[in-house]
Structure formats: C-alpha cells, structure tokens
Amino acid sequence: METNKVYEEIISKMDLCAPAPEEEPYRQYYFIGRARKALAEVEEKLGRKLTFHVATFGCQMNARDSEKLRGILEEIGYEPTDTEEADLVLYNTCTVRENANTKVYGRLGGLHSWKKKNPHMMIGLCGCMMQEEHVVKTLREKYRFVNLIFGTHNIYKLAELMSRALEHPQDMIVDIQQKTDLMVEQLPVDRTYKFKSGVNIMYGCNNFCSYCIVPYVRGREKSREPIDILREIEQLVEDGVIEVMLLGQNVNSYGKTLENKVSFAELLESVAGIEGLRRVRFMTSHPKDLSDDLIAVMAKYPDRICPHLHLPLQSGSSRLLKSMNRRYTKESYLELVDKIRAAMPEISLTTDIIVGYPGETEEDFLETMDVVEKVRYDSAFTFIYSKRSGTPAAEMDDQVPEDVVKDRFNRLLLLVQKIGREQTGRFEGQVKEVLVEHVNEQDPGLVTGRMDNNSVVHFPGDASLIGQIVKVKLDKCHGFYYLGTQA
Numbered sequence: 427m428e429t430n431k432v433y434e435e436i437i438s439k440m441d442l443c444a445p446a447p448e449e450e451p452y453r454q455y456y457f458i459g460r461a462r463k464a465l466a467e468v469e470e471k472l473g474r475k476l477t478f479h480v481a482t483f484g485c486q487m488n489a490r491d492s493e494k495l496r497g498i499l500e501e502i503g504y505e506p507t508d509t510e511e512a513d514l515v516l517y518n519t520c521t522v523r524e525n526a527n528t529k530v531y532g533r534l535g536g537l538h539s540w541k542k543k544n545p546h547m548m549i550g551l552c553g554c555m556m557q558e559e560h561v562v563k564t565l566r567e568k569y570r571f572v573n574l575i576f577g578t579h580n581i582y583k584l585a586e587l588m589s590r591a592l593e594h595p596q597d598m599i600v601d602i603q604q605k606t607d608l609m610v611e612q613l614p615v616d617r618t619y620k621f622k623s624g625v626n627i628m629y630g631c632n633n634f635c636s637y638c639i640v641p642y643v644r645g646r647e648k649s650r651e652p653i654d655i656l657r658e659i660e661q662l663v664e665d666g667v668i669e670v671m672l673l674g675q676n677v678n679s680y681g682k683t684l685e686n687k688v689s690f691a692e693l694l695e696s697v698a699g700i701e702g703l704r705r706v707r708f709m710t711s712h713p714k715d716l717s718d719d720l721i722a723v724m725a726k727y728p729d730r731i732c733p734h735l736h737l738p739l740q741s742g743s744s745r746l747l748k749s750m751n752r753r754y755t756k757e758s759y760l761e762l763v764d765k766i767r768a769a770m771p772e773i774s775l776t777t778d779i780i781v782g783y784p785g786e787t788e789e790d791f792l793e794t795m796d797v798v799e800k801v802r803y804d805s806a807f808t809f810i811y812s813k814r815s816g817t818p819a820a821e822m823d824d825q826v827p828e829d830v831v832k833d834r835f836n837r838l839l840l841l842v843q844k845i846g847r848e849q850t851g852r853f854e855g856q857v858k859e860v861l862v863e864h865v866n867e868q869d870p871g872l873v874t875g876r877m878d879n880n881s882v883v884h885f886p887g888d889a890s891l892i893g894q895i896v897k898v899k900l901d902k903c904h905g906f907y908y909l910g911t912q913a
C-alpha cells in the first residue's frame with residue numbers, strides 16, 4: 427500500500443544503533459527497524475520465514491485496532507497466516523461480557539499445546555480484557571507461557587514491545603497503562619478490505635452506563651482533530667477506499683474535548699464532501715446525544731451518508747433506563763425515532779438490547795418488547811446481562827434468576843427476528859446499489875455485498891466485482907439477506 431511505502435522510507439533512513447527517539451510515531455518506526463533485525467536473526471536460525479495470526483474478539487473498534495496491529499507486524503517482516511498454528515499469535519480481546527473472557531482462557535489452552543511443539547512460538551494478548559487487573563494477575567500466575575501482554579492505551583507501541591519480546595523471548599513482557607492522552611496515528615495499517623475502512627474519530631467513553639465496563643478499560647473520551655480525520659480519509663480514498671465507517675463509542679458526543687469545538691454533524695458533513703468517497707457510515711450513536719443537526723445532515727446527503735442508524739436501546743423501561751444511567755426515557759427514545767423517520771422515512775434502525783438487568787421485572791421486560799414492536803428494527807443484537815466486576819450494576823443485589831432471563835431472552839429473540847425479517851424484506855422487488863465485498867463462501871457462483879442500509883445481498887457474479895458498487899434487483903428476501911440479480 428502506498429502509505430506504507432512512506433513509512434518504509436523513513437525506517438530505512440534511521441540509525442538503529444543510536445538510542446530510540448522519544449517522539450511518536452518516530453519512536454515506533456525505529457522499533458520496527460529494530461524488531462525487523464531481531465526477526466531476521468530468528469529466521470536465519472530456523473531457515474524459514476515466520477508467520478503471525480491476529481485473532482479479534484469484540485467490536486468494530488477492536489477490528490480496526492487489529493488492522494493496525496497487522497500492519498505493524500507485516501512491516502516488521504512477519505507473514506500473515508489464517509491459522510493459529512503460527513509463530514506469533516496475538517489475541518485482541520474484549521471484556522464487555524463474561525463469555526468473551528471465558529473464550530480467551532479456553533483458547534489459550536489450545537495455543538499452549540501448539541507452543542509445546544514449537545518452543546520459539548510467541549503468544550501475545552492485548553485489548554480490553556488486559557486492562558482488568560484480575561486478568562493480568564491470573565495470566566501472570568497460571569499462563570506463564572504468554573510472552574506479551576498490553577492494553578488498549580498502547581496498541582501503537584506494538585513494534586517497541588515486539589522488539590523487546592524478540593530480544594528476550596524467555597520473558598513475560600507486561601505493559602499496561604491506566605490512561606493516556608496520546609493518540610498516535612500515522613502507523614502502518616493492513617486493511618481487511620481494500621475498498622472500505624474504519625476510521626477512529628474518538629477514543630474512550632464518558633458515559634458510565636451502570637452495567638458497562640468500557641469506560642474503565644478504554645478510558646476517558648478523546649476526540650481526534652477534524653483535520654487529521656479528514657486527511658486520513660483523503661489518503662484512504664487515494665488508496666482505493668470508497669466507504670468509511672467513522673468509529674467511536676459515542677460518536678454523537680464527538681468534538682466536546684477539542685479546543686475548537688466541532689460537532690459530529692459538522693464533521694460528518696465535511697466527510698460527506700470528500701471527493702471520491704461514495705459511502706459514509708458511523709457507529710455508535712448514543713440516543714441521548716443525537717442532535718437535530720445530525721438528522722438534518724443525514725437527510726441532506728442521502729446518496730453519501732448511509733441511511734442506517736445503530737441506536738442502542740438497552741431497555742424499554744424508563745425505570746431501568748434511569749438505573750442504567752442512560753439519560754433518556756422510553757418516551758423520549760420513541761420521540762427521537764419518530765423525528766428520525768419523519769426526516770428519513772426509509773432509514774434502517776438497528777439496536778442493542780440487554781435482558782435481565784438487575785431488578786428487571788416482567789413489566790419492565792414488556793416495555794422493551796413494546797419498543798421493539800413500535801420501532802420495528804431491521805435487526806437487533808440481544809444480550810443477556812453479564813455482571814462486570816467494578817461496575818455499579820454488579821453491586822446491585824436484585825439479580826434476575828437465570829431461568830427467568832433465558833425465557834425473556836427467547837421471547838425477545840423471536841419478536842426481534844420476526845420484525846427483522848419483515849423490515850429487511852421491505853425493499854423486495856426494488857433495484858438497489860450493492861457494494862460487493864467478497865465471493866460467496868458457500869456458492870462460488872455468487873458474490874456477497876451490502877446495501878447502503880447495511881442489508882446483505884447475494885447475487886450471481888465473480889471476483890472482478892469486488893469493491894464495486896453494482897445495481898442489483900432484489901428478487902427475494904430470505905429472512906436476513908436478499909438473493910438478487912444484476913440490474
């Protein structure tokens with residue numbers, strides 16, 4: 427990739443025997459050079475190239491972070507591989523629910539068996555789960571075979587940490603920061619898709635919803651300067667990107683930490699104006715901060731800004747919403763949805779819902795079901811409440827019994843799926859633009875892509891269509907996807 431060539435030139439000119447520069451990202455360029463040398467020595471000893479695999483757990487933020495991690499590892503000289511039978515395996519972890527943690531511990535067992543057969547293998551862990559003290563303590567005590575542990579605030583330091591790990595393969599290197607004011611960009615990135623990319627516009631979260639661990643593991647909200655974001659997107663467009671997803675835990679509060687205040691609506695309008703960019707998406711919107719200006723900008727650029735809003739509800743009960751510290755009510759949420767639909771009648775709405783939050787009664791749950799019926803989401807992620815230690819909700823004593831939660835969860839899922847199918851199918855028979863993402867995994871005669879509202883479409887075609895926006899007749903909706911034909 428073009429931008430990675432620029433880094434290459436800077437790195438090749440650096441004096442690797444001199445002390446490391448203090449300033450970022452130059453310090454990391456220096457360590458890419460150092461790690462590259464150390465890796466080359468191992469490769470010479472083993473007589474082959476070394477491979478790496480990054481496994482991503484969790485959300486879009488983590489997916490984007492993993493692209494950065496992969497970019498750095500490739501720049502160091504590792505070759506990517508699809509399997510975990512690699513010379514370096516890095517888990518980018520999530521901790522939003524307990525099962526995300528359980529999965530990581532389980533899979534570490536498998537990695538250990540592989541490492542016993544390949545003693546030079548390295549295992550790294552990073553991301554949200556590593557920001558929890560008890561996790562690092564457990565790893566130090568019971569998982570001594572892990573080489574490298576770092577958190578969410580120092581992803582950018584991977585080259586420096588890898589350089590240390592390669593020079594001291596017997597050590598367990600742990601580098602966790604509690605917070606940071608730094609936002610180091612301008613590092614190599616290996617994008618999963620050539621034609622679309624996530625773009626971080628802010629980091630962290632200031633909301634402190636009572637059930638959520640994110641503010642503790644991702645730190646306080648920090649927005650990037652608009653000029654940096656726009657420049658990054660322009661560079662991506664030059665590199666062949668036609669769709670970007672602006673990423674933040676709560677994009678609607680973008681800009682509040684900047685010296686020269688800029689609203690998310692203003693940023694979005696500037697992004698929509700970038701020449702060559704065909705689609706802009708964003709994630710996630712907190713309902714309490716969604717402004718009229720944002721709705722107006724979305725409605726003003728219907729061909730550029732995707733008609734899709736992910737608007738996490740969490741619960742339909744105003745009483746529980748108050749306890750969750752969500753700062754909206756059932757009524758104000760529904761009013762907001764009405765306002766959005768009045769401006770953009772065809773918009774697709776999606777959401778997140780938690781079932782079994784402490785103290786949830788049948789009445790509370792029925793309020794949630796009522797909102798689902800009224801809003802009619804295209805799709806909804808439904809979660810069983812998971813107790814996260816350190817959050818206020820974990821201290822609440824009226825936890826809901828498991829069987830009651832399971833029953834509610836199943837009822838909610840049935841409703842969400844029924845409405846989701848009806849909503850998704852509302853464009854049947856119409857012609858829509860589809861951005862083709864890949865050849866269909868089950869049927870190589872088909873390609874798979876997404877409409878602007880994020881619905882999935884399969885239609886006959888070949889790999890030459892990947893990355894193109896194609897007009898497709900939506901012949902038949904099969905639940906959550908369409909089968910179509912090129913129009």
Ligand code: 5AD
Nearest residue numbers: 637638738778779780809810811812
């Ligand atoms: N238990 C269950 N679901 C949770 N989420 C966040 N914290 C928890 C928790 N403790 C869900 C919310 C959020 C999504 C990313 O994860 O619905 O929107």
Ligand code: SF4
Nearest residue numbers: 484485520521522554
């Ligand atoms: Fe993403 Fe939250 Fe999971 Fe971290 S904890 S990966 S921010 S969902």
